[in-house]
Amino acid sequence: MFSTRDFITAGFDDVERARRFLAADELTSCAPEHLIEGLSQAADPDQALLSLVRLAERVPRVLELVQQPGPRLRLFRLLGASEALAEFLLRHPEALTVVSEEQDVQCSLSQLRQRALAAVGATGPDGRWIATVAGPEGVLALRRAYRMELTRIALRDLCARDPLEEMPAVSAELADIASAALDAALAVARQDLAEHFDPEDIARVRLTVIGMGKCGARELNYISDVDVIYVHEADGLEESVASHIAGALASALAKNINATSSEPGLWEVDANLRPEGKDGALSRTLDSHLAYYQRWAQSWEFQALLKARPIAGDAELGRAYEEAVAPMIWSSSERDGFVESVQSMRRRVTDNIPAGEVPRQIKLGPGGLRDVEFTVQLLQLVHGRVDHSLRVRDTTTAIARLSDAGYIGRIDAMDFDQAYRYLRVLEHRIQLVHLRRTHLMPAKEAAQRALARAAQPPGAVKKHTAQLLHERWQHCKRQVKSLHERIFYRPLLATAANLSTEEVRLTPEAAQARLAALGYLDPQGAMRHIEALTAGVSRRASLQRQLLPVLLGWIAEGVSPDAGLLGFRRISERLGESPWYLGLLRDSNAAAERLCRVLSSSRLLTDWLEVSPESVAWLGNDDELRPMSAEQLRRENTAKLRRHGNSEAGMRLVRINRRREMLRTALAEGAGLIGVDEVGRSLAAADAACVQAALTVAEQEEIGRGELLTDVVVIAMGRQGGEEISYGSDADVIYVHRARVGTDAQAAQEQATRIVTRISQLLTSPLKPAVQAEIKLTVDAALRPEGRQGALVRSLESYREYYAKWALAWERQALLRARPMAGEAALTAEFMTVVDEVRYERGLADDERREIRRIKARVEAERLPRGADPALHVKLGRGGLSDVEWLVQLLQLEHSATHAEIRTPSTRHALAALGESGLLAHDDVVLLDSAWTLATRIRSATLVATGRPADVLPRSWGDLEAVARWCGYEQGSGARLESDYRRATRQARHVFEREFYGFD
Structure with a gap:
């Protein structure tokens, strides 16, 4: 009747066996279409069919359930998901009544307790019930009653429309039936021990069972150790007698739950979380517990107590225990090294997983349930001491509370919650198969396929394959691992815990x-x-x-x-x-x-951040803090100009971009991500992009008036040319133009002058929003031929002629740092060819050397500000920037013709090349570089820290301390910075005088 395709579509692996079973005499009374329809909803149709045949052979009335849509679905969902519960139905066919009923109502703990106690005929006062059905019969009765309730919960779970939504309620009820079973087991134990102890003495012992772990939190698995702690008190009994009876009750309780019997055990009752663990007394008085926790308990024990809850036995004693330990739980994060100890424990858990199990671990491995639980518990313990809303036990509620209070972001909390629920559903379905304690993803594909179907609600089982299961699980693991690493290791947690x-x-x-x-x-x-x-x-x-x-x-x-x-x-x-x-x-x-x-x-950066507060977002991402490249900046500026029609409005955005990049650079420097070289390159790139944009706007304005008669390029000079500027540096430049073919030379010169004048205006216009410490980009063309007396802009031929006939030593020296900054590439390349011949190919005559020395001496004598301490002026002072740069430039002029490796506008690169070529001793290079680098850092730090540009090491303690801190010194190291600077520049000055002036 049914084709092979029908069987495969329904999910069968062994089609021929399925055909034989469906044709079995036991199933002849069932409509085949009902069987196929029901089996298609089973996680493992092959296993479900086998279990049905076995049930029908023993309990024919089971086939009545197959004829009814609701019971049919519940039956096959159960048989296909749990061989163990199918075996239970075979042992106890009366449990089929649970399958026939709609299981849509969760039972309360009191209802479950009443049913469990009734199963063993328990009577007596609350918490000290005594079973009338004791011994092996009592054990059989309580285990049968437990599994009846377990079957009912499994049916509701497996038939839920949304298993993830249902999970917390399922886990809570699993914990409740465990609590009820413990009460029944304790009632049987009290009856059984009457043969060994005086019944009146037993009655005097009040024993409470404190649930720990998942049972205490009401988030238990289908099969899991139930972690407990026993607490007892006794009226009118010596403590030694009471302790002996309490220990015997506890041992008998655990035996009744899990010892060998005709009905298999339920789960292990684990009391190893008690004080002193396995070496401690099985049960203690409340005072003994408190004395231990106050004096000896370790941090992990308080983390475990976060889940502690009375689950069985004497309720009043349980509440007293709960109230007594709560203050210690919520103050535990104040213990020295608490956060670090919890973090170390999580790492130990991961390290102790057998290597072969790590990829299959749902609970303990990276991205598993433990990552969620440890993260949530640590946040609860750190913040819960003052925020009582966090004092909850179960994980899903804790996540919601942490989100409500803002300790976890809403999206992170939603992701954590959904991942936790999904992993728990997988864990539940895996354990249901054999009711065995396991947390490993099945290795076989068929078992994975069955798990994928079991984890889906009815009606969706055909849509989920083993491959989709694996992909979703891996995505979930990555998500949990990422959230755990980001939240669990927050530095804020350790710092907050120390307050x-x-x-x-x-x-x-x-x-x-x-x-x-x-x-x-x-x-x-x-x-x-x-x-x-x-x-x-x-x-x-x-x-x-x-x-x-x-x-x-x-x-x-x-x-x-x-x-x-x-x-x-x-x-x-x-x-x-x-x-x-x-x-x-x-x-x-x-x-x-x-x-x-x-x-x-930093006053400067605080001011900048106030007008650009969105930049704070960079601080959390190293990649976003790293400065943009020159090409990225040019492309961004071009887009802004195009969008605003190459106008002043577009230029305003370009200048804001420059300020933004200066801020980014400073933040990156402050974070230790970039050093002196990267700072200089980044600031120079921002300036160059801004100048290029200004040139574009100026040229477009000329086109708007008529036509563009000439091409203009901007050449960076000085520290700008060497890409060694600081935050307050001007842009030293020279302007070059070349008239276009067929244009009047004079008209081209006039237009070029208008363009470069306009560039300066566009760069220095007031910027809004304004900041108190605005740093405008001022272009300075004083290094042009003939200095300030010469033309502001010259043609390429004019430069060529001037440098061939009239170039002075200082002009050749200035050209050593010339570098293209903005403008048309071909013209720039031609000009740099002219420049290279002038600065590199001519060598240095004796009179030129004397002239450079004379000018340097004059600069030291005349340009140093009146009253300034030469030892502390970072630019013009002894051993400062000027000394190092002039020495490097002198050596470049002397040796560039024969040593191409020293042809660079960068001071530091030139220094390194001079050392490698043997033109400067290695030790001298190290001294000069150290002095130059420290002076550069101080110059930048002064502006960043104080908001005021200055070339002198600050004299006030506060400013000096601020500069020192920005330079990476520890607190209180202002004097040390000054001492280091004096020593470095003194040594550099000695090298300078020897190599520059020839002094011994």
Whole structure:
């Protein structure tokens, strides 16, 4: 009747066996289409059919269920998902009544307890029930009753429309039937022990069973060890007698649950989480427990107690235990090294997994359930000491509470929750097959296919294959692993855990005292900022309350904590309700610390961040912090100009781009991602892109007036040409033009002059939004032929003629750092050919050498500001930038004709080449490079830290400290920076005088 294709479509692996079974005498009363339809909904149709034949042979009435749509679906979903429960139905056919009924209502714990106690005929006062059905019969009765309830839960789970949505309720009810079974097992134990102890003594012993782990959290698996702790008290009995009876009760309880019997055991009762573990007494009094936890307990034990809950036995004693240990649980994160110990424990769990199991682990491996659980528990323990909303046991509720309070972002929480539910559903389905404790993905494809079908709701089983299961599981693992690594290892957690409860709560008294201790000069003013940031019940205020206790300490590590906190408030208010901002500071391993350092160490960057607060997002991503390339900047500027018609409006955006890139560069430098060379290149690239854009606008304006008569190029000179500028450097340039064919030379010259004049205007126009420490790009053409007396722009032929006849030594020296900056490529290349001949090919005559030395001496004598300490002036002072650069340039002029390797506009590259070619001793190169690098860093740091450009090492303690910190020195190292600078420049000056002037 049915084709092979029909059987394959239904999910059968062994088609011929399926045909034989369907034709078996036991199934002749069933309509074949009902069988095929029901089996197609089974996770493993082959196994479901086999189990049905066996059941029909023993209990023919099972076929009545196949005739009814609802019971048929439930029956085949159960038989196809669990061989173990099919075996239970074979042993106890009366349990088929559970299959025939709709299982859509979750039973309460009290209902389940009543049923379990009734199964063993328990009577007596609450918590001290005594079974009337004891011994092997009592054990059989409680295990049969347990599996009846287990079957009912499995049916509801397997037939759920959304297994992920149903999972928490299923886990909770599994924990509840375990609690009920423990109560029944304890009642049987009390009856059985009456043969060995005085019944009155047994009655005096109050024993409570504290559930730990998943049972305590009401998120139990189908088959799992049930972790417990036993607590007892006794009225009118010596403690030794009471302890003996309590231990015997506990041992008998565990035996009744899992010892060998005609009905298989349920699960292991594990008491190894008790004080002292296996070496400790099986049961202790409440006072003994508390004494141990107060004196000896390790951090992991408090993490375990997070799940502790009375689950069986004496309820009043259980509540007393719960109330007594709670304060210790929620203060445990204040213990030294608590966060680090929890993180280390998670790593040990992973390290102890057998290597062959790691790829198949659903629970313990990377991206598994343990990653979710450890992450959630650590956040609860750190933040739950002041936030009582987090004091919940189960994982799904904890994730929701952490999200509501802002400790986890909403999207992260949703991803964590769905991943956790999915992994738990997989775990449940794997365990259901044989009711065995396992957390491994099946190795065989057929078992994976059955798992894929079992994890889907009825009606969707045909849509899920083993391949899709594997892909979804791997995606889930990657997602969990990423979230775990990002959240579990947050530096904020360890720092927050080291704060006192009062400090975390930010109470006014504690906060002001801490602010003063941290070094805030105006604690009351700082409190006003804190109150403004944390007032209200919004999510933003909640996040600020989480972050500020930690951020206050990091801000205080800077030079000016008060200014840093004010800057933080201003930026926070500018960003308002931006959802990413506070989440970034909470989640990023680096963003919060970097922002705090910048705000309390740099007036300039605080000012820039206030007008460009979205740039804070870069701090959490090293790739975004790295400066853009010159080509990227040019393309971006070109797009902005095109969009705005090459106008001043477009030029404004270009200048904002430049400020943005200066900010990015400074933030990257502050984060230690780039050094002196990268800073200079990045700033030079931003300037070059801006000049190119200004040239484009100026040329387009000329085209708008008529036509473009000439091509203009801009050549970078000085430190700009060497790509060695700092944040406040002008752009030294020279302008070159070439008239287009057929145009009037004079008209071309006039137009070229208008263009370069316009370039300067476009670059220095006021910029809005303005900042207090605006750094305009000022172009300076003083290094052109004849200096300021010469024409602002010359033709290529004019340059060629001038340099051939009239070039002075200082002009040849200036051309050593010439580099193309903007303009038409062909003209630039021709000009650089002219320049190379002038600067590299002519050598250096004696009179030119004397002239360069004379000019250098004159610069030292005349240009050093009056009153400036020559030992501390980083540009013109002894051993400073000028000394190193003039020496390098002198050697380049002398030797470039014969040593092509030293032909570079970069001072540091030229220094290295001079050393490699033997023109400077290696030790001298090291000394010169160290002095030049330190002077460059100080020059940049002075502007970044103080907001004011200066070429002199600061004299005030505060500014010197700020510069030192930006240069990478530790707190309180301003004097050390000055000492290092004096020593480096003194040594460099000695080399300079010897090599430049010929002094011994």
